[in-house]
Amino acid sequence: MLSFLLTRLLSTFIVVLGVITLVFLLIHLVPGDPVQAMLGETATPTDLESLRNALGLDQPLLTQWWVYITNLLQGDLGNSLYSKEPILDILLERFPATLELAIAGLLVAVLLALPLGSIAALRKDTIYDNSAMVFSLLGVSIPNFWLGPMLILLFSLMLGWLPVSGREGPLSLILPAITLGTALAAILGRMIRSTLLEVLNEDYIRTARAKGLSESAIVIYHALRNASLPIITVLGLQLGTLLGGAVITEIIFAWPGIGQLTIESIERRDYPLVQACILLISLSYVFINTLTDLLYAWLDPRVRYSV
Template sequence: MPTYLASRLLNALWVLFGVTTLVFFLIHWVPGDPVAVMLGESATAADTEALRHALGLDQPLADQWVAFLTGVLSLNLGSSLYYHEPVFSLLLERLGATLELSALAFLVALVVALPLGLLAAARKDSVWDRSAMGFSLVGVSIPNFWLGPLLVMVFSLGLGWFPVSGREGVLSVVLPAVTLGTGLAAVLSRMVRSSLLEVLGEDFIRTARAKGLDSRTVLVRHALRNAWLPVLTLLGMQLGALLGGAVVTEIVFNWPGVGALLVESIQRRDYPVVQGCVLLISLSYVLVNLVTDLLYVKADPRIRLGQSQ
């Protein structure tokens, strides 16, 4: 296990290095000048050059890259060109909102997907199966930027049950969480169904039924426990995306999370904040995938044995 964990950590560090380096150069190559955005069109050439020098943007790109990597190693992500605050502080302010939205969206997905997947697998080719898979198809097909405004029109403007946007009170997170969790629930329910159907054809399932166990016990205690590996893969990928910040959902509902901060910073050419947001998103992906790999080893020890051979 220590060797396996060290290997995964080394791979994670290489991924983080590659992603942050790529984003650093891409954001500097994108057309647009942050100094011009900050000073406006009426700024003089002397003021522009002075501000560029003060921000270190007149240095060679390679020197800026080395300074950025040095700052990352010392947990210093620089200061925002727009807010004039440390990037680390800005990320901490927005991270709580993203974690709250991601956790509730993940809960919505699990509550909806697991019963649907179990029901569809247990009643294969029945009306229940077709209905569950029909919901899955609709959920996958509807984009967040359409579902979000639709929920707002019905439940906020029409019925007045929930706030339209923002993060004020407990009810304000309901519609964003449902919007974000619906797509994940649709994909997850199909994965649960297909994994269960594959396991239900195994010999040990027939043995369990031959012993007289009821269908519910066979499905939940035997089949579901052995169908978790593909589901874990999907959960790891989707949870990484949620923690990284659901950009579209946060923009639609004016949710003050990391995704919204990333979009705002791109528009303002706020290089340090963009780099900090991408680094945080990459780190969340890497950590979630690392935890998923460790759960793989816990769920199936043969994976660990395969790594050591």
């Protein structure tokens, strides 16, 4: 297990370094001059050159990269060009909202997918199975930017049950979580169905049935436990995707998270903040995937022994 852990941590370090470098290069290759955006079109060449020198943008790209890495290791992400506040403080203020929305979306997906996938597998080729697969197809096909407004029209404007937007309390989380979790529920439901169909044909399941165990006990204590590994993998991957893919949902519901912050900083040409937002989303994805790998190896010893 120690060898597996060290191997995964080393590969994670390499990926993180690559992500940091790629984000740095992409931001610096974006057309437009941040100095010009800060000072406006009426700025004189002298003012532009003075500010560019103060920000270190006149140095070679490799030197800027090294300074960026050094500051990053010290927890210094710089200051926002728009608000002048430390970027780290802005991210710490906004990230909990995105994390809350991602976890809520994941919870919605599990609560929908687990019964649907299980019933579809146990009632294969029946109306229950076909209905679950239709739901999966709809969940994957319907985009967030259509589902979100439709939920707002129905539950907020017509029925008046839930808030339209914002992050004012538990009720304001329901519609964004449903919007974000529906597509994942469709993917997860199909995964649960396919893995359960494979497991239900194993010899130990037939033995459990021969012992007189109820079907629910067989599914909960035997089938789902052995089908959990690929499901956990999908959950881990999709949680990272939810953290990065919540941008549209946050914009629709005015949810004050990293996704909305990214769009706002792009509109303001606040390049250091854009860079920090993208980096945070990328590193969150890498971190969650690493945890998923470690959890997978802990649950299945064959994985760590194969390294």
